[in-house]
Structure formats: C-alpha cells, structure tokens
Amino acid sequence: MDCIFCKIAAGEIPSKKVYEDEQILAFYDIEPKAPVHVLVIPKQHIAGAAAVTAENAAVVAHIFAAIPQIAAELGVTDFRVVTNNGVDAGQTVHHLHFHILGGARLGEMA
Numbered sequence: 001m002d003c004i005f006c007k008i009a010a011g012e013i014p015s016k017k018v019y020e021d022e023q024i025l026a027f028y029d030i031e032p033k034a035p036v037h038v039l040v041i042p043k044q045h046i047a048g049a050a051a052v053t054a055e056n057a058a059v060v061a062h063i064f065a066a067i068p069q070i071a072a073e074l075g076v077t078d079f080r081v082v083t084n085n086g087v088d089a090g091q092t093v094h095h096l097h098f099h100i101l102g103g104a105r106l107g108e109m110a
Helices: 004-009 057-073
Strands: 017-020 024-028 036-042 079-082 098-102
Touching: 004 024, 004 036, 017 057, 024 057, 036 057, 057 079, 057 098
Parallel strands: none
Antiparallel strands: 017 024, 024 036, 036 098, 079 098
16 A cells, blocks of 8 residues: 555655554654644544444544643644545645644634
C-alpha cells in the first residue's frame, strides 16, 4: 500500500512523534495551521471516517481517550479536534486522522 501515514506508523518515514502506543501514533503536522497542530492516527489503515465500522471503531474510541492526554502533554487545555472525510471535505491523505489544534484562540470553523 502506498499510504504515507502507514509508512510513518511503520517507521519507514520519520515524524516528530508526540505519543505512541500499540494502536495509535500522534505526531506534529508538517504544515501547521495553529501553534499546536498534531495528527493522531490509527496504526491500522482505515481510509477515513466513512470507513469506520463496528469492527474497527474501538481504535477511534482509543484515539479520543488519548487526545486529552496528548493535549495536556503539549500544554494545551483548549483545543479543537477535526477530521475530514473525502476530497471535497479537504482530506488529502486517505488514512483516518484527527487534527488536534490549539495554542491560540482559534477562529470560526466555516
């Protein structure tokens, strides 16, 4: 599979890691949109939010349980969590990922 996030999760492409366990990885976004901009991904390939099923949803719950811990470790108490699904929504890497954005007052979403 030619997925950049799968390669990052496998250690084939370097990233600036923030958090890692057996199921998920969090690392800094290379094009930050806020002072703190971290991506959280499942290590298993899930194409996007529309590909979440009853069989793989536990990893999404695990990600959401880890997000407050990751934000706290980054010194952020107020943050935004965003995921995009599909090209029209702005998804550029088709591997489920959640953006943690914070470190400043964030503007309106849309």
